[in-house]
Amino acid sequence: MTSTLPSANTPATLPPPGVRLDFEQTVPRSLAHRSQIGEVFVADSAQSSDDDFHLSFQVPRAHSLWSDRDPAHHDPFASAEAARQSIFVLLHRYVGVPVGAPFSLQRIALRVEDPQAYANDGTTPLQGHLHFRVAERQGRGSDVVSMVLSGVMEIAGRRAMTLSAVLAFMSQEDYDVFRAFQRAQKPVATAELTPARPLAPVLVGRELRRNVVIGSPGPDSTGPDDGTARYLLAADRSHPAFFDHEYDHVPGPLMVEGLRQAAVAAACRSGALASPHALPVGCEASFLDFAEFEADLTYEAEVHPPGTDGRLPVTVRLRQFGATVVEGRIELLPDTGALSRPTAQGHGV
Numbered sequence: 581m582t583s584t585l586p587s588a589n590t591p592a593t594l595p596p597p598g599v600r601l602d603f604e605q606t607v608p609r610s611l612a613h614r615s616q617i618g619e620v621f622v623a624d625s626a627q628s629s630d631d632d633f634h635l636s637f638q639v640p641r642a643h644s645l646w647s648d649r650d651p652a653h654h655d656p657f658a659s660a661e662a663a664r665q666s667i668f669v670l671l672h673r674y675v676g677v678p679v680g681a682p683f684s685l686q687r688i689a690l691r692v693e694d695p696q697a698y699a700n701d702g703t704t705p706l707q708g709h710l711h712f713r714v715a716e717r718q719g720r721g722s723d724v725v726s727m728v729l730s731g732v733m734e735i736a737g738r739r740a741m742t743l744s745a746v747l748a749f750m751s752q753e754d755y756d757v758f759r760a761f762q763r764a765q766k767p768v769a770t771a772e773l774t775p776a777r778p779l780a781p782v783l784v785g786r787e788l789r790r791n792v793v794i795g796s797p798g799p800d801s802t803g804p805d806d807g808t809a810r811y812l813l814a815a816d817r818s819h820p821a822f823f824d825h826e827y828d829h830v831p832g833p834l835m836v837e838g839l840r841q842a843a844v845a846a847a848c849r850s851g852a853l854a855s856p857h858a859l860p861v862g863c864e865a866s867f868l869d870f871a872e873f874e875a876d877l878t879y880e881a882e883v884h885p886p887g888t889d890g891r892l893p894v895t896v897r898l899r900q901f902g903a904t905v906v907e908g909r910i911e912l913l914p915d916t917g918a919l920s921r922p923t924a925q926g927h928g929v
Contacts, residue, residue: 594634594709594734599626601636603707610679611672612665615825621662622669623707631714633670637662638707645821646706648788650857653698654706656741657840657860659733660690661833663743666710667729671747676721682755683747685832685867690743692861695913697740708735715744724749759828762870766901771875776812783848784841785856790816793834794841794879809846813838813877813898830871835898835906838879839865843894843910846881852892853914861891862911871898871905890914 595601606612606620614620623636639646639658646658664685671677692698698706716728726748733741750758776795781787784794795814815834817823822834840860847853871877877900884893891911898906 635666635710683749687746689864697735697738776814778814809881811879839896839908842879842881858912865908
């Protein structure tokens with residue numbers, strides 16, 4: 581059976597005829613690169629051609645990270661995490677990449693096509709279907725070198741999101757040599773971490789303090805008066821979701837959540853957003869280097885004028901040792917259901 585990704589104007593039809601996916605149980609946690617069973621969101625998968633893969637997912641309603649926001653909408657970043665796990669599953673289950681083989685996500689891009697797909701009725705979990713297609717690949721099976729994936733997500737019968745990912749693969753030996761070389765080029769041994777005071781949860785659209793991942797070394801986090809808001813990554817290495825298992829570098833999902841929170845905080849501070857309860861409807865991130873735990877990671881956010889569709893773009897960079905580690909862009913859509921709620925002022929803890 582051959583399948584192609586639907587065009588931008590095609591209604592969601594996932595899974596396609598002949599592909600049956602259910603939500604009875606999750607896939608084995610090793611396939612999703614998770615240590616905790618409760619952190620696995622992928623339910624089922626199928627392959628319809630050499631290059632086409634279909635998956636179902638469900639995010640628990642009571643998840644301590646992904647349910648910690650305004651209740652009017654499910655978090656699109658939660659479905660993006662399900663998509664990230666889905667990539668691991670299709671690679672290991674169908675493409676021939678061995679479990680445990682190192683590879684890196686070099687670039688991700690996602691766009692929420694229908695924000696209403698994320699409406700939360702208070703009783704239904706965030707669940708849906710994904711279709712990933714291999715758009716480009718170099719090598720196959722355990723010899724794969726690089727891959728580009730294009731995807732579309734359906735939620736509640738709606739075309740919810742389109743996404744793409746660029747992946748690079750290497751052997752464990754090559755990875756170990758590469759990481760050792762990278763760290764040797766950085767002043768890791770003499771680096772010092774600036775104590776970061778996490779922002780108040782209300783400033784980034786959160787309720788739980790432990791889910792705040794950006795902070796300030798002082799009461800003013802804007803730095804030089806150049807129109808750029810600056811925040812430190814405030815990593816809690818005991819966080820059950822971001823640190824589900826051990827890492828030799830700062831994990832990507834944590835850095836991307838920091839992109840979102842820096843964008844929200846900067847947009848509210850500038851007056852471009854009236855409330856931090858904004859729906860993230862776009863995310864682009866290029867991962868240019870591994871981020872190390874031993875030194876400060878600083879987000880620099882610049883807010884741009886909104887587009888005609890009401891989406892507010894914010895450019896966010898993450899820097900370490902004077903170099904850019906992640907280049908990102910977040911698009912925010914005001915959550916009109918939350919605009920009437922009071923918000924805190926200032927950057928308290």
